[in-house]
Amino acid sequence: MRLKDKVCIITGAGQGIGKYYAKKLAGKGAKIVVAEYNEESGQAAANEITSNGNEACFIQTDVSNENSTINMAEKTVQKYGRIDVLINNAAIFASLGFKSYDQIPVDEWDRVMAVNLKGLWFCCKAVIPYMKEQKKGKIINTSSSAWDLGRAQYLHYVTSKAGVVGFTRGLAKEVGDWDINVNCVSYAGVITEIERESYNTDAQQWVMNQQCIKRPGAPNELVGTIIFLASDDSDFISGQTIHPNGGFYFH
Template sequence: MRLKNKVAIVTGGGVGIGKAYAHGLAKEGAKVVVADIQEAEARKVAADIQQAGGEAMAVAVDVTSVEKTQAMAQTALKAYGRIDILVNNAGLYSALKKKNFMEIDGDEWDRVMAVNVKGLWHCVKAVYPAMKQQGKGKIINISSGTMLSGSPFFLHYVSSKGAVIGFTRALAREVGNDNICVNSIMPGLTISGSNQEGVMTAEQLADRRKRRAIQRDQYPQDLVGTVIFLASDDSDFMTGQAIAVDGGMNMY
């Protein structure tokens, strides 16, 4: 087990890809704080991890709230005494409808930025004091392959995921001397359980299969190994990086 005695917070861990990250980290021995705005779903994931012999707890969090993200970190510290890993996975994605940029209204744009960009900053601010004090930490920010391909009709979302890369790089430089690694992952289109309706179409799936070097659909499990690697000691000298995990669709 590569993450024995480590404590990991996974935001948006209640459903979709975040749920797979939570299970994967727990299987490697981490104590997992499943943090989600969908509290009932977070509770189910934590219970499933416990039932499988792992350690986990659920925390309700809205990443747009300074108070709630601070409370999330305090709850984790109270329960487990430390925070080693933060997976900034919560995002507005499957809840969004694809539309022409002219049709996106200002409130929706602001909401996407509040969750997908500012939310990461809130979570980092909440866990940083513990990581600094411990002399080590791993922050993994979930971007998206859409920022490489420039997916159309999702301008706010793609812009927010581009911002995640800049955020990752600048933060990595600020916390490097605290021995905190900050990296990001750019997943390809993933059948996550929550994006089947609205966001993802059969045509898009067929298109992605064709454009990948490994020509098949992508599932949450395809991303878990990279998260574990970035959370583990194996990646201790890697920071500020953005890794595409998409079956070789984007090569850059």
Template sequence: MGRVENKVALVTGAASGIGLASAQLLAKEGAKVVLADFNVEGAKEAAAELKAQGFEAEGVFLNALEEQSIKDAVEYTVDTYGKLDILYNNVGGTNLHKDLDVVNLDLAEWDRLMDLNLKSVLLGSRFAIPHMQKVGGGSIINTASMAAFASDAIRSAYGTSKAGVVHLTKYIAKQYGKDNIRCNAIAPGLILTPAAKNSLPQEMLDIFTKYNALPYNGEANDIGYGVVYLASDESKFMTGQTLEIEGGHYQANPTTADLAKFTK
């Protein structure tokens, strides 16, 4: 307990999944947390549950596709708690019906995902950094994806936007490190968020499990613990890095599991 005591954190995409788990863990470790989400009722409900447990939290509306909305969420955090120490840029998504291979993907969806997944990280950081400079530093954490490092049959825009997040993280780290502002990213593999559980059939989940180095898939808290680490002073000499939290899924030749069976 107390790993981020007296820190103020803004978590985007915090009404459910990875964002919610991260906000809960940050609060339990002593941070005052603002949960921002397009689903504002969900964000406020989650904040109320944290308050009922004795933690400090507020929920606020966020449309990550609108610059003013991102700025408003940052300003709300500072107005409410007086400062901003931690920003977790977690909003992101894709559309498997439109984000296809390069020849067939919807170009409007390409533009939307660049705004949602990449530009929102730029804007959140842009508005947060001046407040962090005022208090002598801070930690910015960005949600990337293993799709930034491994190609796929579809999700061309998603993977490209997340690769941009990885590199933007390095730029922020280099440009603002002397202000004691650290910037790191987390690249999750498959995480069993409610959205994943509801949209992926068990057969697909089994395929991921098959190729993981570990015998199970990740949970939202697995990413949340990484967020707490990057938000805390435990990672004070770490910046510009991307933590890959993915169960070893991408760490070996993908044929290894099948070849092992063949050679037995």
């Protein structure tokens, strides 16, 4: 059990990649906090884990609201006594459609930044005091090939995911003295149970053809990197961005 008794907060774990991680990490012995905005999906994800005999709870969290993230950290420590891992997975993502740079409504731009970037900062600020006390912690952020490749029609999302990489490097420098590792994973297209206009079957096939390893990008192909970054095996890695993308492009 590689993550036995590690307390892992996963934001946005009510669906998609985060939900898959929650189930898999629980299977590796972790105690999972599903920190999700959507009450129904978040509670259902936690229930699914506990009904399989593993440990999880749901804490309703809006990562873009600082008080909500403070509550997330406090409730986690009340329930499980510590915070070992924070996986910053929540984002405004699957609900976004293509829009040119001059057609993105200002409130949509602001919401993407509030969740994808400010939310990351709030979640880190909320958990780091506990990790500093423990003199150990793992923070895993989530970026995207969209910014490496400069994906068109998605400017707010692309900008937010570029910011995640800079944020990771800067924060890693600030918290290393407490043995807190801050790393980032950057995915290319990942197929989940949520259908997206932005990643139809033609796009999926095109991406797979460019990869060295020609299997579809799916959460089961990513989770090994997450388990590694959450585990003690990655204790000397910080500030890095890892690209589990089947060799779609190189960094």
